[in-house]
Amino acid sequence: MEYDITSRPSYALLTVSLDATESIRAESGAMVSHDAGIDIETNATGGFLKSVRRAFGGESFFQNTFTARESGDVSFAPPLPGDVDHVELNAETLYVQSGSYLAGAEGLDVDTDFGGARSFFGGEGLFLLRVSGTGPLFLSSYGAIESVDLDERGSFVVDTGHIVAFEDTADFTVRKVGGLRSTLTSGEGLVCEFSGSGTVWLQSRSQDAFLSWLIPKLPTQTNSA
Known part of the structure; x- marks a missing residue:
């Protein structure tokens, strides 16, 4: 399997080249195009219960598996304008924020893990x-x-809205930015302090920050009697 990532970092497009019988699994709706020699199978990944848990984690109930009958390309793109990055796992585990899983080898185990209060907050x-x-x-x-x-x-501190993924070797704690007053006046809310070892992946923009900017500017609808 070979891959190419183009149009980075604002409108990244991932193209994966599959040899015959090779497969890749992707989030539902991530496909942009594929060659005629590639078949698609849609399934509830990992069985019904695991799929329900993934849905609670913010991911799609279904995933698509793309298998090449003959060598060919399939391309994917994320729903928001942004980047795509490749991580080669070797008997390793990554924790990924909701919406940042795009695609991966069919043999990878994709599941949800209860994170307790730290993940909730x-x-x-x-x-x-x-x-x-x-x-x-x-x-x-x-x-x-x-x-x-x-x-x-x-150790370093990052706004929770900018976290993409981190290795399971990293330690983290979630806390507010100061007290309530400083949280309101600074425009920040919750931050995550990472320590230990491993890699953390960050995104340069925050969906929450964008929505906080956008929603007050949307026109309100009024119902006439």
């Missing part, structure tokens, strides 16, 4: 998407993606 819902195994994984973002090596940088 971190804006991730009650579940974090867990991707584990061996093979290529493709992450998407809103804005550009930057990777941070904790072994080199040490």
Whole structure:
């Protein structure tokens, strides 16, 4: 399997070249195009219960598996303008924020993992998407993606809305920015402090920040009697 990522970082397009019998699995709705020699199978990934858990984690109930009858290309794009990054897993586990899983090798295990109060208050819902195994994984973002090596940088703090993914070797705690007054006046809400070892992937834009800017500008509808 080979891949190419073009139009980075604002409107990234992922093109995967499959040899005959090779497969790749992607989020429902992520496909842009594919060659005629590639078949698509839609299924509830990992069985019904796992799919229900993934739905609670903010991911689609279904995923599509693309298998090449003969060598060919299939392309994918994230729903928001942003970047795509490749991570090669080798018997490893990544925790991925809702919406940042784009595609990956068919053999990767994609599941949700209960994150407790830290995940809930971190804006991730009650579940974090867990991707584990061996093979290529493709992450998407809103804005550009930057990777941070904790072994080199040490502990650092990031707004929860800018987190794309992190390795399970990283430790993290979620807290407010100061007290209530500073949270309101600074425009910030919750931050995550990472420490330990491993890599953290960040996105340069926040969906929550964009919606906070956009929603007050939308026209309101009034009902006439």
